[in-house]
Amino acid sequence: VDVVLGDRSYRIRIGRDLLRQPARWRDAVRGRHVLVVTDSTVAPLYLARLEDGLDGFDHAVVTIPAGERHKTLAQTEQVFAALAGLGASRDATVIALGGGVVGDLAGFAAACWMRGIDFVQMPTTLLAMVDSSVGGKTGVNLPAGKNLIGAFHQPRSVIIDTDTLDTLPAREYRAGLAEVVKYGAISDAAFFGWLEQQADALVRREPAAVAEAIAVSCKSKADIVARDEREEGERALLNFGHTFGHALETEAGYGTLLHGEAVAIGMTLAASLSAHMGKSSHTDTDRLISLLKRLELPTVVPHDISPARLIQHMRLDKKNLSGKIRAVLWHGVGRAGVTIVEDEQLRSVLE
Ligand code: NAD
Ligand code: ZN
Structure with a gap:
């Protein structure tokens, strides 16, 4: 499925076992630096599949605790710290592997880092696949309310591996x-x-x-x-x-x-x-x-x-x-x- 937005257009790829087929998503990553953001539930299930496809890139991983209450600025700072640690330049890519919480937070970090770097959504919940990974709304919560801080930042690609739904409660x-x-x-x-x-x-x-x-x-x-x-x-x-x-x-x-x-x-x-x-x-x-x-x-x-x-x-x-x-x-x-x-x-x- 294509999202047509001029020079920010992108493709949503949907299929089985996509994570284990890097040939079907590696072209979405342009530079050498990749930061994967995931959560503590998804990491043990799917991170290895993704990382196997990342050889040749300089990559690091940030694993946030699972759950809506961790969609915070404090967790976003961890992402910034990891980008700094990686020496991420303007052509770096953030990959969000997880549900809507990970996608919103990682996308927001990508929107802010050097005023906007590439990010790729790899949604692993049905909600994230059909809704939050598409459309470019990113953000985090404040104690005062949900999604109060955020930015519009479209992903460069959305990779939907439907096999990841097998483990979804x-x-x-x-x-x-x-x-x-x-x-x-x-x-x-x-x-x-x-x-x-x-x-x-x-x-x-x-x-x-x-x-x-x-x-x-x-x-x-x-x-x-x-x-x-x-x-x-x-x-x-x-x-x-x-x-x-x-x-x-x-x-x-x-x-x-x-x-x-x-x-x-x-x-x-x-x-x-x-x-x-x-x-x-x-x-x-x-x-x-x-x-x-x-x-x-x-x-x-x-x-x-x-x-x-x-x-x-x-x-x-x-x-x-x-x-x-x-x-x-x-x-x-x-x-x-x-x-x-x-x-x-x-x-x-x-x-
Ligand atoms: P979530 O990211 O918290 O995921 C739900 C739970 O499922 C988490 O515990 C997660 O660790 C776990 N999980 C994820 N993938 C799994 C898998 N494959 N197998 C087993 N467990 C798995 O929540 P969600 O429902 O995906 O997303 C909700 C968030 O999305 C909210 O923060 C909401 O504000 C946001 N949202 C954003 C948009 C948007 O346009 N940006 C739209 C709708 C919702
Ligand atoms: Zn909704």
Whole structure:
């Protein structure tokens, strides 16, 4: 799949066992210096496969502790220190081997080092394969909030070795499927229908179905990013389910609900709100809920979470302007739009 962005265009390569076939990715690395960033769970599983293909390069590895709470400036400094230790020049490459945490952090470090060096995404979670590795959003968290520091920095290439999904825990895998459903819901009714047909195959992780879901998702995201790289318009639609989702993630406490699980519930809420506001039908909402359920994703707000607290969190969303809550509403399968919503409408749907 190609991401067409003028002289920053790049290719997403998807296949089995790519890590062990350096001939299929080495051309993405231009200079002599390579810094691999990975995490403590992924390193023992896949680092050796990658390193075998790095002979001939001067390379070093930074392994950050696994988990969202390590997506920090402190860990980014470790990456800078390693780049300095390597004597990395402007033609150095950072390779991110891991999930979205590693990809966001390594990409941010690459965006900053000498004001921007190459980086290559090698995503190993479904979420990272279908979403975070594509599109060039990079960043880290602050105690004050998620992804508050960041930069747009497109990768030079995205290498998706689908074999790495073999070790991904079921819950993480299903969370990634929520983002796959999102693409069908907002921009591709035919794909949504295909997901309804293939739901069982996807739950069983049948390789052909999984590969197809990844390719179509990447293509959806690539096309949207190509039309609106800096999120001045259409790209905001990728936040379908995310205004509610981020609020749920924050309120439930990080680690309680996975991002994709919160997005599944968030999409259900956004669809219900849309139906409530007359923008989509209840039949569409039912279709969405039943697909999410078949993919074994949650669709209801945990009962200990209060609507008022959720609305408070939604006020802090980055997408808001001038204090108004902007949410992506559903206009039925395959279509969405951004609308300002009033507290009253949110409250009635949440209640
Ligand atoms: P993650 O990187 O924390 O990975 C989830 C867990 O799976 C981690 O414990 C990781 O060590 C482990 N893991 C990774 N690959 C594995 C494998 N193959 N086998 C076994 N275990 C494996 O989380 P994630 O869900 O991949 O990504 C979430 C992050 O992505 C969040 O920080 C979010 O903000 C970010 N994100 C960014 C964008 C973007 O556009 N940049 C989009 C969506 C999400
Ligand atoms: Zn998401």
